[in-house]
Amino acid sequence: MSNFIIYFIIAIAVLVVVFLILREVNCWYWKINERITLQQETNSLLKDIFSKVSNGSDIVFVSDKDENLNKNSPEAIAIPENLREPVLIQDKLKGERRYISKHEWEEMKNSGLDQFYFVVV
Secondary structure, three states, X not given: OHHHHHHHHHHHHHHHHHHHHHHHHHHHHOOHHHHHHHHHHHHXXXXXXXXXXXXXXXXXXXXXXXOOHHHHOOOOOXXXXXXXXXXXXXXXXXXXXXXXXXXXXXXXXXXXXXXHEEEEO
């Protein structure tokens, strides 16, 4: 009887070790650990975006896959030298982007013209 209990405990221990090894192999094969890491990074970025948007500003975030990005990218648009605090805006209809001063943006918001534009970050 005591041999049976010892064999039973050893069998349970071996099954637990085999389960843990197979679980790691399964997680590696299906790249579950990598997916978790990417999901955590995505959550972090979404929290940053939410904190920026929750400030009440009218902001749009542009994807790298935007077809207008090459010709209208912030890097491709020259910032006028006379602007102290430049704001990059995009026309909602035409998709054209241009820099204006922060003061001009505030005036556009006050006059209601901001409904035709949004700020590109």
